[in-house]
Amino acid sequence: MGTVVLTMKASVIEMFLVLLVTGIHSNKEMTKKIKRLKFNVPQINCDVKAGKIINPEFIVKCPAGCQDPKYHVYGTDVYASYSSVCGAAVHSGVLDNSGGKILVRKVAGQSGYKGSYSNGVQSLSLPRWRESFIVSESKPQKGVTYPSALTYSSSKTPAAKAGETTKAYERPSVPGTTSQPVTLTQVLAVTTAEASHTTLPKPSPSAASTTSSPRPQPVGHRSREMDLWSTPTYTSSQNRPGANPGEMDFWKPGSVLLDAGFVPKEELSTQSLEPVSLGDPNCKVDLSFLIDGSSSIGKRRFRIQKQFLADIAQALDIGPAGPLMGVVQYGDNPATHFNLRTHTNSRDLKTAIEKITQRGGLANAGRAISFVTKNFFSKANGNRGGSPNVAVVLVDGWPTDKVEEASRLARESGINIFFITIEGAVENEKQYVLEPNFVNKAVCRTNGFYSFHVQSWFGLHKTLQPLVKRVCDTERLACSKTCLNSADIGFVIDGSSSVGTGNFRTVLQFVANLSKEFEISDTDTRVGAVQYTYEQRLEFGFDKYSSKADVLNAIKRVGYWSGGTSTGAAINYALEQLFQKSKPNKRKLMILITDGRSYDDVRIPALAAHLKGVITYAVGVAWAAQEELEVIATHPARDHSFFADDFDNLYQYVPRIIRNICTEFNSQPRN
Numbered sequence: 001m002g003t004v005v006l007t008m009k010a011s012v013i014e015m016f017l018v019l020l021v022t023g024i025h026s027n028k029e030m031t032k033k034i035k036r037l038k039f040n041v042p043q044i045n046c047d048v049k050a051g052k053i054i055n056p057e058f059i060v061k062c063p064a065g066c067q068d069p070k071y072h073v074y075g076t077d078v079y080a081s082y083s084s085v086c087g088a089a090v091h092s093g094v095l096d097n098s099g100g101k102i103l104v105r106k107v108a109g110q111s112g113y114k115g116s117y118s119n120g121v122q123s124l125s126l127p128r129w130r131e132s133f134i135v136s137e138s139k140p141q142k143g144v145t146y147p148s149a150l151t152y153s154s155s156k157t158p159a160a161k162a163g164e165t166t167k168a169y170e171r172p173s174v175p176g177t178t179s180q181p182v183t184l185t186q187v188l189a190v191t192t193a194e195a196s197h198t199t200l201p202k203p204s205p206s207a208a209s210t211t212s213s214p215r216p217q218p219v220g221h222r223s224r225e226m227d228l229w230s231t232p233t234y235t236s237s238q239n240r241p242g243a244n245p246g247e248m249d250f251w252k253p254g255s256v257l258l259d260a261g262f263v264p265k266e267e268l269s270t271q272s273l274e275p276v277s278l279g280d281p282n283c284k285v286d287l288s289f290l291i292d293g294s295s296s297i298g299k300r301r302f303r304i305q306k307q308f309l310a311d312i313a314q315a316l317d318i319g320p321a322g323p324l325m326g327v328v329q330y331g332d333n334p335a336t337h338f339n340l341r342t343h344t345n346s347r348d349l350k351t352a353i354e355k356i357t358q359r360g361g362l363a364n365a366g367r368a369i370s371f372v373t374k375n376f377f378s379k380a381n382g383n384r385g386g387s388p389n390v391a392v393v394l395v396d397g398w399p400t401d402k403v404e405e406a407s408r409l410a411r412e413s414g415i416n417i418f419f420i421t422i423e424g425a426v427e428n429e430k431q432y433v434l435e436p437n438f439v440n441k442a443v444c445r446t447n448g449f450y451s452f453h454v455q456s457w458f459g460l461h462k463t464l465q466p467l468v469k470r471v472c473d474t475e476r477l478a479c480s481k482t483c484l485n486s487a488d489i490g491f492v493i494d495g496s497s498s499v500g501t502g503n504f505r506t507v508l509q510f511v512a513n514l515s516k517e518f519e520i521s522d523t524d525t526r527v528g529a530v531q532y533t534y535e536q537r538l539e540f541g542f543d544k545y546s547s548k549a550d551v552l553n554a555i556k557r558v559g560y561w562s563g564g565t566s567t568g569a570a571i572n573y574a575l576e577q578l579f580q581k582s583k584p585n586k587r588k589l590m591i592l593i594t595d596g597r598s599y600d601d602v603r604i605p606a607l608a609a610h611l612k613g614v615i616t617y618a619v620g621v622a623w624a625a626q627e628e629l630e631v632i633a634t635h636p637a638r639d640h641s642f643f644a645d646d647f648d649n650l651y652q653y654v655p656r657i658i659r660n661i662c663t664e665f666n667s668q669p670r671n
Helices: 002-038 085-092 158-162 184-195 205-209 265-269 295-316 346-354 365-376 404-412 427-432 438-442 457-472 501-516 548-557 567-577 603-611 626-632 647-666
Strands: 057-062 078-080 100-108 131-137 286-292 324-330 334-338 389-396 415-422 451-454 487-494 526-532 536-540 587-594 614-621 641-644
Touching: 057 085, 078 085, 085 100, 085 131, 286 295, 286 365, 295 324, 295 346, 295 389, 295 457, 324 346, 324 365, 334 365, 365 389, 365 404, 365 415, 389 457, 404 415, 404 438, 415 438, 415 457, 438 451, 451 457, 487 501, 487 567, 501 548, 501 587, 501 614, 501 647, 526 548, 526 567, 536 567, 567 587, 567 603, 567 626, 587 647, 603 614, 603 626, 614 626, 614 647, 626 641, 641 647
Parallel strands: 286 324, 286 389, 389 415, 415 451, 487 526, 487 587, 587 614, 614 641
Antiparallel strands: 057 100, 078 131, 100 131, 324 334, 526 536
């Protein structure tokens, strides 16, 4: 009997152990499934529009091929929700045509969307739209839960074709109640409970009504409740005299004419979001503050400096459609606290500024400026290319290194340098200043526009409004690098006998018309000219004239030479006498005008120009040889070589040449 009892006990224990091991194994499998589900990124097709997706913020994976023009995109940087999500990602430069993951955030509708050509995608303009979105790299934000399955405004989801598990809202079956979408957490909870043979209590209706929304809520966003199935009546009363301040300015259905035509009815059920600031569009600049963290500044003045930065962030109205701002602190060495991508609204930026701690050390501002030139204004750090680059340097007293050379390179890279000096050296301290008059040596202009001097740290706040006004005055930011102010342009002009005196004056007018299009100064575009026959002559070099008026007068004074046509020798001469003296970081453009075939070989000189980074435009007239023009011109020749059958038709090519110069410039990395 005892043996039987022991045997039964052993069997029970064995069964318990088997169940225990089975349960552990099941839990492990469940954990693996949870992890797989947790990191699942929804896939969408190229034709999916942001307005179809109800989620206010989400990460998705785009396929390859979304650069195709059939996927319409509306706007620039901020896109109307009628746009293809993946098409907008390619247009913004976040993705290329090979596809990939992106982060999409819904924002308020705009009163207008401007089309542009970027990254192989032509976006369209739109008068207004009720909802917008912005696209960024798929880097998750802390505290935000992203959906592993998207919620669509229609049960017919295009993404289903991509094999995605999707959800759609259903009309409530009982009047006055709202159906609650089932979250991933709830599904997993039920599955886990079933695996443990435990019955979960059913949530009561009252509990369901207080359940928080399963959709992620990005920082600073609040969703408004609305009936997703009834077409709302929109009013435009916010700007009406005497309007109720609580009323919201909505887009009115039927008041927009789309470039693409018909708007599907189901699109109108997209959820409206609480309007948030996208930044001041009248101040679209990329801004870096270089703050003094040296030991000499002390903790109290460092706090004043941080408060000044926070006030600047508030006054600028930071946002993706307006100014973006990053901070670099310098001491012995510089370090980036956050770049242009890190914080895209004033509130988050102010919070980040508050957390900055002082580094200590020397005040090597020159080293910090060099660091910003090489590292800060890059596409990876959020540089938008078409926006002016501005660096504001705060200095307590004076720098402990030289700033002139570093600032020159920064200006030639298109960076507008502003200096704010506080409590400068008194008379008996000037002997310690390494570089006297360092501010005027550093800034773009010495007319006071780019510099502020404050007698005391307690007066720093007085510079806030003047500084904000100046950095936002993009018309006066003379150092911003564009296609019209960042080149050394050398004209190589055929003065051979076949041209003739009258036609030579026409050629000079053509040269003047091209020159008029550029912003000419010693820090912007510079112009030089060479005339050639069998021989060559330097008419004027890049450093000869520093204003547009002087350059145009110099062109007018060029005398006709007459002789043969040695174009190859002229190219070599221009490389040595003009472009050898070109400034670093300047785009080197050679514009050669000839009316005939060269007596010497042009292939080797043309190759030498290309190897030295000189972009060559060849303009032929009358008897010029087309194949020779194509050899001289930079590849692709169709964009860099032009032929006019008569000298009187040369003027027609000015807009096309300028357009090609700017198109090529805008397609290259900014710095």
